[in-house]
Amino acid sequence: MIVAQVPLPDADTLRERYARLTRRQREVFALLAEGHGVKAVARQLAISPKTADHHADAVRRELGVPDRVAVTRAAYRLGLLQP
Secondary structure, X not given: OOOOOOOOXXXXXXXXXXXXXXXXXXXXXXXXXXXXXXHHHHHHHOXXXXXXXXXXXXXXXXXXXXXXXXXXXXXXXXXXXXX
């Protein structure tokens, strides 16, 4: 089955939303964008997996993206990751 990609907000909207993230949410965003799962994020940031999951949910909600794949796509659109 092929799943259609959900469109991302435009780059200006993403930049505005990214600017509203807390420092910790930006750390979580960066790790998610690199492809790390919630457990790996928790280990790297020395927080519980549940806390990491809450931060990941907040990041997705704030950016207006549905999943980790879209988080990575948003990071590319923001210029935080290079192809």
